[in-house]
Amino acid sequence: MINRFLNKWIDFVKDHIYIITILIFVSLVGLLLVQYHLIKLEVDIQQHNFNEEIDDVLLDMHHRIEDDELLSNQVIDLIGNKVKPVSKKDSIETALTDEIRHFTDSIMTKRGVGFLDYDFAFYQRYEDTIVFASAKEIKQPDVQEYSIKAGWRIKEMYGEGVFRFGLVFHNKSLYILYQIYSILIITIILIVILLGSFFSTFLVLKKQKQLSELKTDFINNLTHELKTPIFASSIIYKIIKKKYSEFSESELKYNLALLEKENHLLKSKIEKVLELTDLERTNPDVKLVVMDLHETIRQKKEIYKLIIESASGTLSCNLEASDFLILGDSVHIASIIDNLLDNAIKYSENGPKISISTSNSEGEIILKITDKGIGVEEKNLPYIFDKFYRVSHGDLHNIKGFGLGLSYVKMMTEIHGGKINFQSKKNQGSTVTIIFPVYTNNKINIDESSNLIGRR
Secondary structure, three states, X not given: OHHHHHHHHHHHHHHOHHHHHHHHHHHHHHHHHHHHHHHHHHHHHHHHHHHHHHHHHHHHHHHHHHHOHHHHHHHHHHHHHHHOOOOOOHHHHHHHHHHHHHHHHHHHHHOOOXXXXXXXXXXXXXXXXXXXEOOOOOOHHHHHOEEEEOOHHHHHHHOOOOEEEEEEEOOHHHHHHHHHHHHHHHHHHHHHHHHHHHHHHHHHHHHHHHHHHHHHHHHXXXXXHHHHHHHHHHHHHHHHHHHOOOOOHHHHHHHHHHHHHHHHHHHHHHHHHHHHHHOOOOOOOOOOEEEEHHHHHHHHHHHHHHHHHHOOOEEEEEEOXXXXXXXXXXXXXXXXXXXXXXXXHXXXXXXXXXXXXXXXXXXXXXXXXXXXXXXXXXXXHHHOOOOOOOOOOXXXXXXXXXXXXXXXXXXXXXXXXXXXXXXXEOOOEEEEEEEEEEHHHOOOOHHHHHHHHHOO
């Protein structure tokens, strides 16, 4: 029962991957909003705690002013001089400011908030007047949020609540950040992990969906490719069975030869698919020997020249490389050239015009195969070496293949220590460049290379 439900759910997810992705994204946004409100709530709590902490600091300061008669009298004297100036007392103001700063610093440190950057002021409550302050740029509204009465002596001298002592903080947010920094760090880490996991999962699901579509196209194409020889074999077999007694010996041989030809075609197609699909799952049977790349190219040129010329095309060959020995498997190197020439022919509509060239550069041999065919659009170039991938050519349906050729070429080139590059423009043709290290500069011997291949 549970397995049946899980299988149905998996099938639903496969068929509605983008809907599921949207739901996950909405849930992710919801979680982020909830986390935002939780952090905001924590900030409000810490703001409340800060206010209570500063209230205690102000209360301690109030008691300090009340208990210190000399300090109170100095403040009263300075307030009086500010309200009704009698003489210039800047030196007294500076000394008193330093003394109050010293008291306040000690109280702040005792309360555990000594790291805060602050200024203080005595101000007249009912008028926009700062009597004196630790900084000239302070305004009355700055110090009203955190303030307290300035002591009973000052109250008796000037009246209830006329003059007050206040604080202004320049880095209050540092206190809140200090209190919640661990929560913030954990939240940020979790959000990064969550977002990274989401986008990684999305990309994997998107890739899997694309791969599934490519495999579906591959199966459909494979069915189409195999249908023709199977159907032809079936028809020939029925003809032979029905008219066996009526055939002459030559007619019978002819029809049996046709049947054998179609069966051989069917077998070769199946073997090619099995060979290419198994290469990535098992260690390929690669036997490295010192081989002449030019000789392999010449052999393939003679074979493909006939095919290309029969299609009213041309094949030119310009082998300029002076170092042409490489360490490679002759069978797979030949298959690489086969695949590239076969592609160049298939994707040329009117008389293939193909050129093969080689050159040397810094201990490497560069092989280029260029055609003047239909080319590939730029948007398709990043996927050209993907397994099963075949470029869509609109109404052009006569191009056969399984989407495995270039994937095989890339894999085999890299196994041989080489590099591959594909350049193409729509309706202008394509150039495949393969670079192999030449044997004279290869630093590993054949036995070591074989062992390395076996461990892949």
